[in-house]
Amino acid sequence: MKTKKNPLLSILVGWNILLTAFLAYTYICKDKTTATERLDIVDKNDTPLLSLSNPEHFPDPIIDGKTHKRAVSPSGMVFFNEDGNEVGGMAFSKRDSASLNAFVLDYSNADAIGMLVQEDKGAGSHRAAIQINDKGEKLGEGAHRISLQNENGTAGLFIMDRKGNVVIELSVDSVGKPTLLLPR
Known part of the structure:
Protein backbone atom coordinates (compact mmCIF):
# COMPACT_ATOMS: atom_id res chain seq x y z
CA MET A 1 0.00 0.00 0.00
CA LYS A 2 1.30 3.41 -0.99
CA THR A 3 1.02 6.29 1.50
CA LYS A 4 0.42 9.90 0.50
CA LYS A 5 2.72 12.61 1.79
CA ASN A 6 0.95 15.20 3.85
CA PRO A 7 2.36 18.70 3.03
CA LEU A 8 1.15 20.12 6.37
CA LEU A 9 3.01 17.40 8.24
CA SER A 10 6.20 18.19 6.27
CA ILE A 11 5.89 21.89 7.15
CA LEU A 12 5.34 21.11 10.85
CA VAL A 13 8.33 18.76 10.93
CA GLY A 14 10.45 21.44 9.23
CA TRP A 15 9.39 24.11 11.77
CA ASN A 16 10.09 21.69 14.63
CA ILE A 17 13.60 21.08 13.31
CA LEU A 18 14.23 24.83 12.99
CA LEU A 19 12.82 25.54 16.46
CA THR A 20 14.90 22.75 18.02
CA ALA A 21 18.04 24.05 16.27
CA PHE A 22 17.31 27.60 17.49
CA LEU A 23 16.73 26.46 21.08
CA ALA A 24 19.91 24.36 21.03
CA TYR A 25 21.86 27.34 19.65
CA THR A 26 20.57 29.72 22.36
CA TYR A 27 21.37 27.15 25.05
CA ILE A 28 24.89 26.44 23.77
CA CYS A 29 25.83 30.03 22.87
CA LYS A 30 26.09 32.25 25.93
CA ASP A 31 25.79 35.55 24.00
CA LYS A 32 22.26 36.70 24.79
CA THR A 33 22.34 40.07 22.99
CA THR A 34 19.79 41.32 20.52
CA ALA A 35 20.54 44.09 18.05
CA THR A 36 17.97 46.46 16.63
CA GLU A 37 17.89 50.04 15.36
CA ARG A 38 14.82 51.02 17.39
CA LEU A 39 12.77 49.44 20.15
CA ASP A 40 9.37 50.88 21.09
CA ILE A 41 7.52 49.94 24.26
CA VAL A 42 3.78 50.53 23.86
CA ASP A 43 0.68 50.00 25.99
CA LYS A 44 -2.18 47.66 25.05
CA ASN A 45 -3.58 50.38 22.71
CA ASP A 46 -0.23 50.82 20.87
CA THR A 47 0.33 54.21 22.54
CA PRO A 48 4.10 54.73 22.84
CA LEU A 49 5.54 54.73 26.36
CA LEU A 50 9.28 54.43 25.71
CA SER A 51 11.48 54.40 22.63
CA LEU A 52 15.16 53.37 22.40
CA SER A 53 16.77 54.33 19.13
CA ASN A 54 19.82 55.05 17.04
CA PRO A 55 20.10 58.48 15.34
CA GLU A 56 18.56 57.36 12.05
CA HIS A 57 15.33 56.18 13.71
CA PHE A 58 15.03 58.57 16.68
CA PRO A 59 11.37 59.59 17.02
CA ASP A 60 10.26 63.17 16.46
CA PRO A 61 8.55 64.81 19.46
CA ILE A 62 4.82 64.30 19.87
CA ILE A 63 3.02 67.11 21.71
CA ASP A 64 -0.77 67.21 22.02
CA GLY A 65 -0.96 64.37 19.54
CA LYS A 66 0.97 66.29 16.84
CA THR A 67 4.40 65.27 15.57
CA HIS A 68 6.98 68.05 15.33
CA LYS A 69 10.42 68.17 13.67
CA ARG A 70 13.30 67.52 16.05
CA ALA A 71 16.24 69.96 15.84
CA VAL A 72 18.84 67.15 16.09
CA SER A 73 18.88 63.39 15.56
CA PRO A 74 20.56 61.84 18.60
CA SER A 75 20.65 58.27 19.78
CA GLY A 76 19.01 57.55 23.10
CA MET A 77 15.67 57.13 24.79
CA VAL A 78 12.38 59.06 24.76
CA PHE A 79 9.72 58.87 27.50
CA PHE A 80 6.01 59.32 26.68
CA ASN A 81 3.02 59.84 28.98
CA GLU A 82 -0.21 57.82 28.81
CA ASP A 83 -1.50 60.15 26.05
CA GLY A 84 1.52 59.44 23.83
CA ASN A 85 3.09 62.89 24.34
CA GLU A 86 6.85 63.22 24.87
CA VAL A 87 7.70 63.99 28.51
CA GLY A 88 11.48 63.61 28.53
CA GLY A 89 14.37 61.44 27.57
CA MET A 90 18.09 60.86 27.26
CA ALA A 91 19.96 61.90 24.15
CA PHE A 92 23.51 61.35 22.96
CA SER A 93 24.69 63.25 19.90
CA LYS A 94 27.92 64.19 18.17
CA ARG A 95 28.66 66.61 15.34
CA ASP A 96 32.23 66.97 14.11
CA SER A 97 34.37 67.33 17.28
CA ALA A 98 31.46 68.38 19.55
CA SER A 99 29.30 66.04 21.62
CA LEU A 100 26.17 66.62 23.72
CA ASN A 101 24.76 64.14 26.24
CA ALA A 102 21.55 65.13 28.01
CA PHE A 103 18.84 63.88 30.36
CA VAL A 104 15.68 66.01 30.14
CA LEU A 105 12.24 66.07 31.78
CA ASP A 106 9.62 68.12 29.94
CA TYR A 107 6.67 70.34 30.60
CA SER A 108 3.77 69.65 28.25
Missing part, protein backbone atom coordinates in the same frame (compact mmCIF):
# COMPACT_ATOMS: atom_id res chain seq x y z
CA ASN A 109 5.24 72.01 25.60
CA ALA A 110 8.97 72.53 26.35
CA ASP A 111 12.02 71.35 28.28
CA ALA A 112 11.60 71.77 32.06
CA ILE A 113 14.75 70.38 33.72
CA GLY A 114 17.87 69.18 32.01
CA MET A 115 21.24 67.74 32.94
CA LEU A 116 23.79 67.99 30.18
CA VAL A 117 27.41 67.39 29.32
CA GLN A 118 28.96 69.14 26.31
CA GLU A 119 32.49 68.72 24.96
CA ASP A 120 34.15 70.18 21.91
CA LYS A 121 37.55 68.58 21.53
CA GLY A 122 38.34 70.77 18.51
CA ALA A 123 37.69 73.99 20.44
CA GLY A 124 39.01 72.56 23.72
CA SER A 125 35.84 73.50 25.60
CA HIS A 126 33.57 71.62 27.99
CA ARG A 127 30.48 72.21 30.09
CA ALA A 128 28.40 70.22 32.56
CA ALA A 129 25.15 71.79 33.76
CA ILE A 130 21.81 71.39 35.44
CA GLN A 131 19.29 73.76 33.90
CA ILE A 132 15.80 74.71 35.03
CA ASN A 133 13.43 76.42 32.61
CA ASP A 134 10.21 78.35 32.98
CA LYS A 135 7.15 77.10 31.11
CA GLY A 136 6.18 79.26 28.14
CA GLU A 137 2.80 79.60 26.49
CA LYS A 138 3.83 78.34 23.02
CA LEU A 139 5.67 75.24 21.87
CA GLY A 140 9.35 75.40 22.85
CA GLU A 141 8.98 78.90 24.32
CA GLY A 142 10.07 78.26 27.93
CA ALA A 143 12.67 80.70 29.26
CA HIS A 144 15.95 79.46 30.72
CA ARG A 145 15.86 80.57 34.40
CA ILE A 146 18.47 78.75 36.52
CA SER A 147 21.77 77.14 35.61
CA LEU A 148 24.22 75.39 37.92
CA GLN A 149 27.22 74.65 35.78
CA ASN A 150 30.93 74.19 35.29
CA GLU A 151 32.08 75.64 31.98
CA ASN A 152 35.76 75.47 31.04
CA GLY A 153 36.77 75.44 34.69
CA THR A 154 34.42 78.21 35.87
CA ALA A 155 31.82 76.87 38.30
CA GLY A 156 28.75 78.98 38.85
CA LEU A 157 25.14 79.50 39.71
CA PHE A 158 23.29 81.75 37.26
CA ILE A 159 19.74 83.02 37.81
CA MET A 160 17.97 84.71 34.89
CA ASP A 161 14.86 86.84 34.50
CA ARG A 162 11.97 85.70 32.27
CA LYS A 163 13.77 87.11 29.22
CA GLY A 164 16.89 85.02 29.87
CA ASN A 165 19.08 87.88 31.12
CA VAL A 166 21.43 87.01 34.01
CA VAL A 167 20.20 88.74 37.19
CA ILE A 168 22.45 86.96 39.71
CA GLU A 169 25.77 85.27 39.07
CA LEU A 170 27.77 83.52 41.76
CA SER A 171 30.87 81.90 40.28
CA VAL A 172 34.49 80.88 40.81
CA ASP A 173 36.82 80.83 37.81
CA SER A 174 39.47 78.23 37.01
CA VAL A 175 42.17 80.00 39.07
CA GLY A 176 39.93 80.41 42.14
CA LYS A 177 38.74 84.01 41.70
CA PRO A 178 35.17 84.39 43.00
CA THR A 179 32.55 86.62 41.38
CA LEU A 180 29.21 87.85 42.68
CA LEU A 181 27.27 89.90 40.16
CA LEU A 182 23.95 91.64 40.72
CA PRO A 183 23.67 93.58 37.41
CA ARG A 184 20.61 95.65 38.30
